[in-house]
Amino acid sequence: MILVLDFGGQYNQLIARRVRENHVYCEVHPHTMSLDRIREMAPKGIILTGGPNSVYQADSASCSPELFRLGIPVLGICYGSQLMAYLLGGRVETAPTSEYGKTEVTLRSGRSKLFAGVDTKTICWMSHTDYIAAAPDGFQITADTPVCPVAAMENEAENLYAVQFHPEVMHTVQGKVMLKNFVYAICGCAGDWKMDSFVRRTICELREKIGNGRALCALSGGVDSSVAAVLLSKAIGSQLTCVFVDHGLLRKDEGDQVEAVFGPNGPYDVHFVRVNAKDRFYQKLAGVTDPEQKRKIIGEEFIRVFEEEAKKIGAVDYLVQGTIYPDVIESGLGKSAVIKSHHNVGGLPDYVDFKEIVEPLRLLFKDEVRTAGRELGIPDYLVNRQPFPGPGLGIRIIGEVTEEKVRIVQEADAIYREEVAKAGVEGLGQYFAALTNMRSVGVMGDGRTYDYAIALRAVMTSDFMTAESAQLPWEVLQKTTSRIVNEVRGVNRVLYDCTGKPPATIEFE
Incomplete structure (x- = not known):
């Protein structure tokens, strides 16, 4: 396992996804995780993420310098690289020239394990105002740019590596090679984590968690909620009811298409309830132009409809949602900035009349959800559908709906x-x-x-x-x-x- 410590950047979950692409399990945890807990988890490697702060500010996110003496390989990315330099005696300053976007990085060492197979000049994605002005003692500078003297550095003897750029984003042309080198050549991971193991484990966990309880699945007909619904159906069978709320904000004819798949004449043996609530949602959205307010109104109204349907069905203990990683991070994970509230994350009302909300896909990215769907035997035409947001056309209409x-x-x-x-x-x-x-x-x-x-x-x-x-x-x-x-x-x-x-x-x- 690789452990990612979150310092508040926007690409934190993307790092985890890149690691998993190499069939290595990865978890993201807050930077405040204790050293004792880290030792207990015994990761093969640790990655420090980017973040919005300056390391030399008093209230900036930090970690114990002892982290670098655990004997576990560490890779610092962007803010994580600056923090490594700062805590180990280097110097971090405001850069004379900030770098944002695609930047040509020049490698200065041909023997770095991190950069094996990487071109001497390679395009990387930069996003920084501060920079490492001087590397700590024992570190070798392995890459630079015309305005960034320490674009990468390493202490090979201590297995400490740092890059100022973001190898996890697709704009860094050979970033996947770098992360693969870290996971395999430096951390020595085996690469035996596969999506089928996630599916089997999740079904068992859901069965154990829900027991004899009843669950209500918020079904939109999209990829995420469809995979969540099939996962639940395999775990608890007839204890699951799928409720499809047609809020009048779907694509043309989509409500009928969803019913054709999950309704009584569809291929799945689920209890399906369609609620036509168009007028109700339009009334709530009348006069509202702020996108965040629209999202929250739609999210709360979703929950209220589900609560009402649950009461008709009888006692329901769990609300199941198809929340995935990008939903979580864009709604504000830990110290990460809130980009937009997703109706099933940041848009939830303060009071929800269910024992618990279950989100079996919360740790997956979209492509991983599709892979899980194929493992579950869901037809390709469903698995490969393009994403459609929960708030629907409400957020594809600028201004009042x-x-x-x-x-x-x-x-x-x-x-x-x-x-x-x-x-x-x-x-x-x-x-x-x-x-x-x-x-x-x-x-x-x-x-x-x-x-x-x-x-x-x-x-x-x-x-x-x-x-x-x-x-x-x-x-x-x-x-x-x-x-x-x-x-x-x-x-x-x-x-x-x-x-x-x-x-x-x-x-x-």
Whole structure:
């Protein structure tokens, strides 16, 4: 096992995911974890994450210098590298020039275990205001940039390694090689952790945890909740009821599609309840424009609907949700900054009328959830569906949500997805249409229009923590634009979003 100590950065869970890609189990814990607990866990290696603070500030996240004397290999990343230098006698200062984004890093040593197989000049992702001005005694500087004298350093004798950049993000071209070197060549891991073991273990744990209790699964029909539902069905069978809340914020015809899969005529033997609550959600969202408020309203109303359905069913002990790692980290994990509240994490109300909330996928990334789904025998057409947020079109409509706006974005999105499918475009992580709050002047049939602009988005990503805008064929964008403007009443302009993540998020709100 590799232990990741969280110092509050945004990529912390992504580090764990990269480690798991090497079939090595990995857990993330707060930086405040005691040395005794670390010794008890006996990890093969420790990774210190990035973070938003400066190590020399009095209230900054820190750890005991004894951590570096446990005899366990340590890799410090970004803030973690600065903290290692600072605690071991090096010097950390505000950098004369900050580095953000893709940066060319030059290796200074050809014999570093961490950089075996890495090009002498390699592109890495930097994101720092401070830098290591002087390495501690016993450390060799192994990489630099024109403005960062210590882009990497190591004390091979003590198995201590540090990099100023982020090897875990896909923008660091050979980052996976570096992390694989750390896990295998430096930590000596075996690489025998597989997703099938997660599935078997989780089913056993759910069966033991729930016992004779009853569970209510919040089923949206998306990948995450579908995998969670099948996991629970295999663990507790008829003790599970799947409740699908149609909040009127789904994609076109999606409610009927979900019922076709999980309803009485579908392939799964589950108790399925569909609740048509469109009017209820629209009333709650009337006049609300702030995206965080919309998320929290939708999240609370979800819970209230589930509570009501649970009372109809009888005593229900557990609420099951398809929460996954990116939901957790973007809702604020430990000291990490809150990017947006997810309806099933940060959007939960203070009072929830269930004994406990069960989130069996909380430690998985999206690609791991898909792998688990295949292990469970879920059909590919379900497992490979592109993600759809719990708050639905409520966060793909900028500003107030109305029934008319929902109609517009549903129709535009259906056209967009149809044209992408017709063109056979592959490799997209997510693509959708969103309704901006911008209205502009246009001309149709020799007459003036003053209608909305639709924004199209398509990204390529494997982990949904970072993403790049997809370069869709111009013919696809042209055909989609023409159809939307001609077929969707209320739209006279179509835009394409070229922004990556970061700085944007994948969704619009």
